[in-house]
Amino acid sequence: MRFVDEYRRARPVKRLEREIRRAADRLGRKVRFMEICGGHTTAIHRFGIPSLLPDQIELLSGPGCPVCVTPTTYIDRALSLACDASCTLTTFGDLYRVPGSDGALEDASARGADVRVVYSPRDALKFALSDPQKVVTFLAVGFETTAPAVAATVLEASAQGIENFRIMSGHKTMPRALRALVEAPQVALDGFILPGHVSTIIGPEPYGFLPQEFGMACCVSGFEPTDILRSILALTLQVVKREFCVQNEYRRAVRKEGNAVAREQMSRVFEPCDSQWRGLGLIPNSGLDVKSEWRAYSVDPPDPTLPSEKHEDCRCEQLLRGLARPTDCPLFGTVCTPDSAVGPCMVSSEGSCAAFYKYGAGGIES
Amino acid sequence: MSGEIIKLAHGSGGRLSRRLIEGKLLRFFDSPLLAPLADSALLDIDGCQLAFTTDSYVVDPLFFPGGDIGKLAVFGTVNDLAVVGAVPAFISCSLIIEEGFPTEELDRILASMSQASKAADVEVVTGDTKVVPKGKADGLFINTAGVGAMAEWARTLCSTPAPGDAVVVSGSVGDHEAAVLAKREGLNLQSSIQSDCAPLTKVARAVLQNAERVSFMRDVTRGGLATILNEAVADWSLGVVLKEADVPVRAEVRSICELLGLDPLYMASEGRLVAVVDAPSAESVRKAVRKTAIGRRCSVVGTVTERYAGKVAAETPFATRRLLQMLSGEQLPRIC
Numbered sequence: 245m246r247f248v249d250e251y252r253r254a255r256p257v258k259r260l261e262r263e264i265r266r267a268a269d270r271l272g273r274k275v276r277f278m279e280i281c282g283g284h285t286t287a288i289h290r291f292g293i294p295s296l297l298p299d300q301i302e303l304l305s306g307p308g309c310p311v312c313v314t315p316t317t318y319i320d321r322a323l324s325l326a327c328d329a330s331c332t333l334t335t336f337g338d339l340y341r342v343p344g345s346d347g348a349l350e351d352a353s354a355r356g357a358d359v360r361v362v363y364s365p366r367d368a369l370k371f372a373l374s375d376p377q378k379v380v381t382f383l384a385v386g387f388e389t390t391a392p393a394v395a396a397t398v399l400e401a402s403a404q405g406i407e408n409f410r411i412m413s414g415h416k417t418m419p420r421a422l423r424a425l426v427e428a429p430q431v432a433l434d435g436f437i438l439p440g441h442v443s444t445i446i447g448p449e450p451y452g453f454l455p456q457e458f459g460m461a462c463c464v465s466g467f468e469p470t471d472i473l474r475s476i477l478a479l480t481l482q483v484v485k486r487e488f489c490v491q492n493e494y495r496r497a498v499r500k501e502g503n504a505v506a507r508e509q510m511s512r513v514f515e516p517c518d519s520q521w522r523g524l525g526l527i528p529n530s531g532l533d534v535k536s537e538w539r540a541y542s543v544d545p546p547d548p549t550l551p552s553e554k555h556e557d558c559r560c561e562q563l564l565r566g567l568a569r570p571t572d573c574p575l576f577g578t579v580c581t582p583d584s585a586v587g588p589c590m591v592s593s594e595g596s597c598a599a600f601y602k603y604g605a606g607g608i609e610s
Numbered sequence: 611m612s613g614e615i616i617k618l619a620h621g622s623g624g625r626l627s628r629r630l631i632e633g634k635l636l637r638f639f640d641s642p643l644l645a646p647l648a649d650s651a652l653l654d655i656d657g658c659q660l661a662f663t664t665d666s667y668v669v670d671p672l673f674f675p676g677g678d679i680g681k682l683a684v685f686g687t688v689n690d691l692a693v694v695g696a697v698p699a700f701i702s703c704s705l706i707i708e709e710g711f712p713t714e715e716l717d718r719i720l721a722s723m724s725q726a727s728k729a730a731d732v733e734v735v736t737g738d739t740k741v742v743p744k745g746k747a748d749g750l751f752i753n754t755a756g757v758g759a760m761a762e763w764a765r766t767l768c769s770t771p772a773p774g775d776a777v778v779v780s781g782s783v784g785d786h787e788a789a790v791l792a793k794r795e796g797l798n799l800q801s802s803i804q805s806d807c808a809p810l811t812k813v814a815r816a817v818l819q820n821a822e823r824v825s826f827m828r829d830v831t832r833g834g835l836a837t838i839l840n841e842a843v844a845d846w847s848l849g850v851v852l853k854e855a856d857v858p859v860r861a862e863v864r865s866i867c868e869l870l871g872l873d874p875l876y877m878a879s880e881g882r883l884v885a886v887v888d889a890p891s892a893e894s895v896r897k898a899v900r901k902t903a904i905g906r907r908c909s910v911v912g913t914v915t916e917r918y919a920g921k922v923a924a925e926t927p928f929a930t931r932r933l934l935q936m937l938s939g940e941q942l943p944r945i946c
Contacts, residue, residue, distance in 0.1 A: 245864050257928040290873075292930025341619075354617050363870075469928065583625055593871075604923075604933025 247496075251468030252291075260473035261296045267480040268298040276302045276432060277479050278566050280422065281439035282309030282594025283467050289603035291469040293476075301480065304433070304566040305589075305596030307421060310386040311338045312564070312588040312595045313521045315552030318414045318545060319344030322383055325412070325543065326357035332375070333359045334368035335383040336390075342591045345553045365397040365411070372401070372409040381543055384411040389441040391415045391532055392506035395513035398534070398541045412543040413534050416519050418442050419450040420530035425565060426458045433566055435461030435479040437472065440494045445510075447502030448490045455488035466494040513538055522552045522588045523564040560587035563596060570600040577601060624833050624937030628841075649690035649828060652760070659760035661696035663687055666753040672719065674793045676785075676804030679752055680719035682880060684726035685809050687756040689829040692814040693883055695764025698730060701756040703737035708747040719750065730809035732756065763818040771825035771848055776892035777912035778885045780813045780905045781806065782858040783835050784877030788866045799869075803862045808881030808904045816898040816905065817883070821891040829883045834876040836934040838884055839912075839922045849918025850886075852934065855927045858907040875924065876937050886914060 279285055285305045288294065294303055307313050323344055326333050333349065340361055341350050353359040358378070362368050365382050372380035384394045394411055401409040418439060425431065438451055443464045454460040461482035465475035471494060478491045492498055510532070519531025526549055534542035554560070558580070559573035570576050570589065580586040582598055589595035593602075620626045631647065643651045650663035667683040684701065691698040703723065707716070727734055785806035792799040810829055818824055826842045835857065839850050852875075859867075859874040867874050881904055887895050892910050899905035917923075922934040 245861055245868070248864075248868060252927060254928045286871075289932060291928075292926055292932050295930045296928070350617055350619070351615070354615050469926075583619075583629075602933070602935050604921075604935075 251470045256470050264477050265298045268300040270484045271300050274300050275434040275483055276304055277435045278304045278306040278433050279437040280306035284437055285596050285599045286594050287467045289599040307564040309592045309594045311342055311592035314385050314414050315520045315522045316344045317550045321546045323352050326352040330379055332378045332380045334362045337361045338592050339385055365394045369397050369401055369409055372406050376408055379408050381410040385414040387418050387442045388445040392510045395509040398513050398538055401541055410541055410543045412545050413532055415532035417530055424527045434483055437475050438462055438464040440466050443498045445503045445506050448492050451490045459488055461488050463491040464494050464498050518548045520548045523561040555586045558587040560589045563589055570597040624837055650694045660757055661691050661694050662757050663690040664755035668751050671793050672749055674805055675789045677807035678722050680723035681726045682807055683752040683754045684723050685807055687754040688730040689810045691756050691758040692811040693827045693829050695761055695767050695818055696758035697761050698732045698756055698758040700735045701732050701754050703734050704753040705739045706747055706751040707741045708749050709744040711749055766818050766821050766824050768823055768825055771886055771914050773914055773916045774889045775886050775914040776889050776910050778895055779909055779911050780883045780899050781907045782860045783879050784863045784874045786880040787878040788863040801862050806879050806881040810883050812902045813899055813905050816902055817885045817895050820894045820898040821887040823888040824885055826886040830879045832878050833937040836875040837937045840936040843920050847919050848914050850912050850922045851915050852912035852924045854924045856909055856911045858909050
């Protein structure tokens with residue numbers, strides 16, 4: 245398969261492995277790099293990347309999965325909407341099993357609520373068009389990757405005069421969250437594997453503060469094994485040379501200027517707002533709210549200052565800050581499994597606990 | 611929240627399905643013949659060795675590239691008999707039809723069942739029809755049960771694997787699920803993928819007749835190869851290492867999986883089986899299966915090992931290994 249196979253061949257993987265080992269020998273200490281995109285977390289485990297890395301390099305998983313960071317208050321609000329018989333809820337599949345404080349959308353659906361999994365917000369719009377008696381609400385969750393498509397759908401609903409379509413924005417933006425992450429008092433990180441998809445929209449530039457203000461090595465990465473290894477090599481070399489910048493190793497998808505058209509659609513419909521992150525708390529200006537002129541197409545999300553409920557033993561918060569690994573959590577693999585997830589990092593298939601559980605990164609021998 | 615309820619994920623063929631069956635069905639039906647949870651129950655009626663099975667079909671959409679619910683209902687039950695070493699002979703046909711269902715579609719489905727039963731050399735000998743009010747069923751559900759006599763070649767089946775045994779897959783995996791997914795509303799995928807829906811009688815026979823010892827054989831359905839192999843190793847003190855690169859997956863199936871964030875190893879087939887055979891027989895099994903009409907891509911894909919007891923590991927093309935768990939819940943497309 246083109247654009248896939250050439251990035252999964254054994255020979256380049258082995259060559260990069262050797263180069264990383266050579267570079268790591270010059271580090272003189274252990275370094276910790278964080279991948280912040282759930283897609284990277286999954287790929288890293290699926291391809292067994294950690295076992296290719298020398299002892300000096302440790303990979304940690306950050307807050308990169310939009311489902312992981314959606315607060316319980318958002319799910320609760322969605323569930324309360326689902327109780328209304330005239331409401332059709334539409335959602336991406338990942339959100340379907342995310343627990344609120346009293347069950348998930350999956351449970352509401354089993355109890356008779358009209359909850360439909362869609363692959364695109366435009367499918368939700370089609371439902372609205374075909375069933376005018378129902379108010380079709382799309383649960384708009386995601387980073388800069390999904391927000392433009394949602395914005396375009398709102399614009400289309402308006403252009404077509406479809407009045408029974410709504411979105412509930414739980415959108416979040418990435419750079420602000422990264423700032424909150426590195427400004428926290430307790431963070432032990434040397435660099436970031438930056439998200440590929442988000443960067444196709446915003447470009448590499450908005451991450452500039454990470455190397456400039458915080459001395460973090462940074463590299464935008466693709467999702468194939470050679471992409472990820474090349475990025476790890478780039479980060480290692482930045483640390484070795486103490487020359488920090490935002491490198492782009494995903495040039496086949498990420499342009500310097502990002503995607504201006506998508507950003508323009510996004511800014512027509514959305515404006516920055518404070519946002520509650522599961523595991524990270526309230527982060528100023530890190531969310532996207534629907535602008536007042538499009539309010540007719542919006543259901544108000546819950547008050548962002550309301551905290552997200554959590555299990556007292558759950559370590560997702562430390563995990564999202566890179567202070568713990570899934571296996572450090574007392575609930576991991578016992579109380580908290582993909583079938584009965586407690587924390588957000590287990591719920592999403594791209595969450596770091598789910599990936600650890602699924603791919604045995606805690607050691608397949610264990 | 612009030613009592614526990616059944617969720618869609620309980621029907622996915624993965625861990626929750628197993629929990630439903632073990633926690634509920636086995637609790638109420640105390641039968642040593644049911645307890646192994648094999649594809650078919652093995653019966654002895656006055657010295658006559660029979661296999662008996664039943665399965666319900668609720669596929670959406672009813673018609674998909676390469677098949678339809680009727681064909682699936684015949685071959686699915688035939689396959690459950692074939693993989694335990696029986697020769698499928700008679701099947702039943704029960705229809706639960708939703709009010710308003712077009713008779714033209716019903717005709718097409720029944721014609722397809724008739725054709726499928728001829729192809730699989732079984733006879734539909736009993737049946738039932740029920741019609742339920744509109745909205746109480748999704749068009750059409752079919753249940754089929756089947757019986758067959760145990761074949762002479764079933765004698766190579768045993769339940770004791772040994773380290774070094776080979777894992778053999780009879781063809782490319784995931785075709786059925788990919789074909790159904792591509793047809794589902796909302797995806798708008800243009801693809802040429804056909805379901806692999808087919809009878810496995812000849813393939814199963816080829817495996818059993820060409821191996822000294824077959825310690826596991828199942829058709830690869832819900833939950834895919836990874837889940838079925840997990841079921842195999844669950845009761846073993848041995849594990850399995852699967853060589854990912856050796857598992858045959860069609861290019862179109864891989865594309866759909868990459869696009870939707872799915873793993874082909876968890877995708878359902880409807881005309882493939884996986885068998886664990888003694889290592890010296892692996893090559894002759896592979897050759898024999900390749901001679902059957904649907905076994906042309908039969909491959910040896912893994913080995914039984916003393917490491918990873920009770921687990922399935924996958925080896926990537928660059929020799930790293932990861933754990934393959936049972937499917938948890940439905941495979942859902944990712945969002946970013």
